[in-house]
Amino acid sequence: MTDKDxxxxxxxxxxxxxxxAAVSSGRSGSVSAWVNEALHRQMDHERRLQAMDRFLAAYEAEHGVIADEEMAEAVRSARADAIVVRGKRSHGAA
Structure with a gap:
């Protein structure tokens, strides 16, 4: 067994x-394992957020601060290019 705190x-x-319930249904070996997996996911999530912060800081240092208007345009563009997999595409979604 590995070291654990x-x-x-x-x-x-x-x-x-x-x-x-996860333990009862066999989706996890124990409550501790279930919690440990959740903590690993949170740790990975925070690492990705920190990496994104570093990327954005470096990008903005080189190219200038990303304006709110640029962000809004990126959202509109992404929504226009999105493929709807469930439900209907709402008209005027932006």
Missing amino acids: KLSVTVDPDVAAAAR
Whole structure:
């Protein structure tokens, strides 16, 4: 068994119930494993956000601050190019 740090945490009742349900249904080996996997996902998420922050800082240092209008145009363009997989494309979505 690998080294582990034992923690005592307090969680919302619905989160605890979801963890126990994951174990009961066989989707997780234990509540600890379920929580550990969630913490790994959060750690990876924060690493990606930090990488994005570094990328944007470097980009803006070289090209200038991205204006709100540029961001809005990028959103409009992405929505116009999006492929709808479920539901209907709303008209005038921007």
